[in-house]
Structure formats: C-alpha cells, structure tokens
Amino acid sequence: MSAVVIETNTAVPVPTTPWKQTRRKQIVSASTVALSALIAVVIVLITGFAGVDGWAFTFLIVSLLVTAVRALKADAKVRKEMFVTVAIFATAALAFTPWMSIFASVVMKGARGFRPNFFVGDMRTTIPDDELNLGGAGHAIVGSLMMVLNATIITLPLGILSGVYLTEVRGRLTFLVRFVVQSMSGVPSIVAGLFIYTTFVNYTNSFSGLAGSFALAILMLPTVARTAEEVLKLVPDDLRSASYALGARQWRTSLMVVLPTVRSGLTTAAILGVARVIGETAPLLLTSLSSNSFVFNPLGGPVGSLPTYVFGLLQIGTENSTNRAWTGALVLMLLVLALFTTARFIGGKDRR
C-alpha cells in the first residue's frame, strides 16, 4: 500500500481531529473544576453548611457561576453548550453517586463479619447478637444456592425453547410470545411468591425449598428467554442455510448446528438469570421462609436463604445482628459480581 503511495507521489492526508481539546484547554477546564471545588470547600467551612451534600450543592452553584464568568466572552451557542455540559456532568454525578455509595458501604460495613466461620457455621446455637466469630450463614448460602440451582434447572429448558421458538421456528405466535415475555419480566416478585403460596404451598401444606425454587423460576424465566433469544439471533443465517443444503431437516439444524454454536451464550443466559434472582427476598418470605440450620431436602420444610437471612437480622436490629446482615449483603454482592464476571468472560469468548 505505502509503496504505491510513494510512487504516485500523492500526499496522504493525515487525519486531523480539530474537535479534540488542546492541552491548554484541558488544563483550563481542570483548573476551573478544581477552583470551584476549593471555593465550595471554603464556603462550606465558613457558613457551616452541612456535610457532603451541602458541599456538592455549593460546588454545583459555584461551577455554574464560574461557567457564567467564563462564558461572558463566548457567543450564544458556545455559552449554551458550556452550561449544558455542566448540567449533564452534575446529573450524571448525582445518578452515579447512590450506587457508588452502596458499593462502598457494603464493602466497608460487611468486612467486619467477613470471616471463615461466616461461610461454614449456622445459627442453630447462636443468637443474632452473639459475637461475630460465633455462628454464620453457611446454611443460608447453601439454601440459596440450592434453590437457585433448582430454579435454573426448571427455567433453562423453557427459556431456551422460547428462544428457539422466536428465532428458529418463528410460528404464528412469535409476536405474542415476545410480548408476553417482555411483560412477564415486570411481574412483581411478591406476586410470584403469592402465586406459589396459593398453589404449591397450599397443596403440599408446607413451606419448602422447592416452592422457593418455583417462585424464583417465574422471575428468572423472562431474563433467560430474552437473553437466549438475543444470543440465538447472533447465529449467522449462512450456518442454517449450509445445514439445510446438506440435507438436514429443521430439527437437526436447530439441535445439532444452531444450539451447539451458542452453548456459551446459553450459559450466559442462565448466569444472568441467576444473578437476577439470587437477591430476591419477597417471594422467599412467602414460599421458603427461613431456617436456622442446614436443610438439604428441597421438600423438607422451611429453608434458609441469604436474602431472608439478611432481612431477618435487620428486623432484630441490634448491633451485631446488623453487622451480620451487612456481611450477608456483602456476600450477596460478591456472588452477583462473580456471576457477572463469569458471564462476561464466557460471553467474550463467544464473540470472538
């Protein structure tokens, strides 16, 4: 390529980026922000305005004022642009603050009870207010994992089937199925719990882990179905045509060509479904209740789970029980994080 260019002696235009901020401009904006922050600190210290939120508010006002001063010599369009930029940065900061604060507080407050016994012990002989090195949430973790596993076993085939229906079979009800899956994703979790309570729990006459799994499955299904559909959509049509050209029927094409190519994508679907329901509390309050010891039988009465463990401890409200609750929350967050990381890792492999 380059040889050709040299021979014909054509000047290759170097792409320029005139919209890119120059170093000088960057320094000016950075120093503006720093200056406003500093002024805000001074104002907060002098006037006794309260706390972090007071500072943030002052900071916003000051930056708007500074922007106004800087905008004096600009024309109308640039002036507007400057104000809008400040406004968008402010709203974005405000939008991201809560969850940053959540991540930070869960890690900080949860770390206190984050010790080995939390993962192996149970609460049979421990009262919630005991020292943190006694007892644990092993039973809750096991219960949660068991219920989520059962829910996955129920949901995954159904989710894959509806994904296959929407992409491969494409029957007359495609629109309806997609619509129902969409609107089902909004069924309140407590309603799912109530439904399983009025049916399964009433008929078997006891709260159980399996009931919890059913409730979670209802909440999981839309997520799995939608993700499965998205993944199956990515399979190139050539692959299907090639399979048909080799004489395969539709069922062989779907089962032996299309589905195996998206194996990792379907795993991602399952993982995202699990991440969606692992922290659900409300349906479990109505179906699996909670327990203080290890329960391995899905039909053997109430089962402990991480969310109900946290929820129960919160209602006791003493210092150590709250600490335990925060540790439970931390473990929940770590589980969700681990699930997402795995999903990302597997999904990344698929796209290659």
Added chain:
Amino acid sequence: MDGVAKTEIIPVPRELAVVYNRADRIFRRIVTSGALTSLILLGLIGMFLFVKSAQIFNDRGISFITGSNWTAGSGDGVIIDDFSIGPMLTGTILVAVIALIIAMPLAIGGALYLEFYAPFRIRKILNALLDLAAAIPSLIFGLWGLAVFTSFGERWSVLLNSRFGWIPFIKVQNEVFGRSPFIAGCVLASLIVPIITSVTREVFSRTPRDLIDTCYALGGSRWGAIRTVVLPFGRSGIIGGAMLGLGRALGETVAVYLLLNIVFRYNFRILESEGGNIASLIATKFGEATEYELKALVAAGFVLFILTLAVNMLAATIVQKSTVRK
C-alpha cells in the same frame, strides 16, 4: 461509460417451498409448547390469584379498593373483619411516581454522559459498573437506605419543609421526618436509575452515527446534536425505559418495607412519616394473617398484578415499536 446501454439483471430470490416432515412437525410442536409456557404461566398467575380472592371482591365490592381500613376480626364476631387497600394503592402510586420524577432526569443525564461525554476508558468502567448496579438486589438498596441515606433524606426533608412548607403536599403535621414517602421514593429512585439508564443508553447508542455527524458538519454543537437528533430518536426508548422503571417501583417490596411506616390513612404529604404500598403490606401482614385475611392479601396482590401488568404491557408495546422501527 463505454456507451453501451447496460441492462441489469436483478436476481430475484426463488420462492422456497418449505416442507416439514414428521420429525420436524414434532420438533416444532415441542418448541411451541415450551414457548407457550410463559403465556400459560402468566394466565395461571392471574387466574389463581383471582379465584382465591373472588370471595373478597364479592364481599366487599368496590369498597375494597376505596376503603381505608385493615382490621382483622376477633373471630368471635365482636370485631368484624374489615379489609380494604385504598391508602396502600394511592401510596404505591405516590412512592413510584416520586421515584420516577427523581430518577428520570438523572437517568437521561447519566445516559447522555456515558454515551457522549465520558472519555473512553471511564465509559468502559462505568458501563460494567452500571450492569452490576442494575443487578444489585433491592434488599441491599433497602439496607443502604436505612443505614446511609436516611440521615441525608431527613436533612433534605427539614430543609424542604422550612423553605417550601407553604406548598400543600410538602407541609407536614408532625415534625418527624424519617420513614416518609419522600425518603422511600428517593431510595427507589436510586434503585431504578441504573435500570432506566441502561435502557436509555442502549437506545442512544443506536442513534445513526451519520445523523449526528451531519449535525456536527452543519456547525451544530454537541448539545445541538443531542437536542435535535439523539433525544427525538430515542424518545420512545426513554418512555419505554421509564415505564419499566415505574413497573419495578410499583412492585417493590423489601426496600419500601424497610423504609416506610405502614399507616392506613390517605396521605399525600410526601414528607409525613406515614404511607405504605401494596407489596410491603403483603409482606407485613402475611406472617400472622388469619384465613380470611390471607384471601384479602391475595386480593391485594391481584390488584398489584393487574396494575404492574398494565404498565409493563404498555412498556413492552412502546419498546417493541421503537426496536422495530430501527
């Protein structure tokens, strides 16, 4: 070019005659029945809840929706059963609307920032965190609201009350500011912001790049491009995202349970520490409910189900329209 008129032959795809043999038909039937489970499930949920609560609707009629009493009878007939969900229904809507009003500007601002303002590296990190934030269990939001946010919320409430107390719905009767619809609404807002942001950002990212570049080429500023191209293009996505968030906020249980006092009185003063919503009512009363009260709770659940289903179907329609038009 060479003066010879070229007749172009445009190949027309041949009609494919699809013949499904027996194995295919069985396969299609199995897949179809699997796909219809979600439909059947949704129908079953509605049907069972309705059947179980029919007695309540029969006994109480419309006053189940409008009345403002939740009294369990004493069994011997001295105190009569009296169940109705009026204040909880309005409370549900009140808290969800507060959450939506707060969340919408934040979510749109956040999505615009992520899509058009953030530097590449920060954007990548924030997007990953956003996905994670959208998956934080609501229980943790409730926990955070209780331990961290409430002190801020109370301070803001005091400030709002002293400055804007002359507005009827901000005025309070008792100067106690904790556990109010406002605080619950703020926490719900932070819960739905990640959800709405990720939907909105998705829609914004689908804006045709050419249109934006055209706008720049015509001398438009970044805000000009956003205002004239991105926002109109993403409008239905924004509305759909908002409805999804609203549906989520309407059905939220644990966070509201932890952050709001359930009081059976119509309350529209957002800073007053009383309120409640249907979902948290069910969670509160479920444990020690009598037989008849349970039916009333199921009836309440049915009302909530219909409410959220309506909102979500609307959202699904809007979102589907916006993705089809792409």
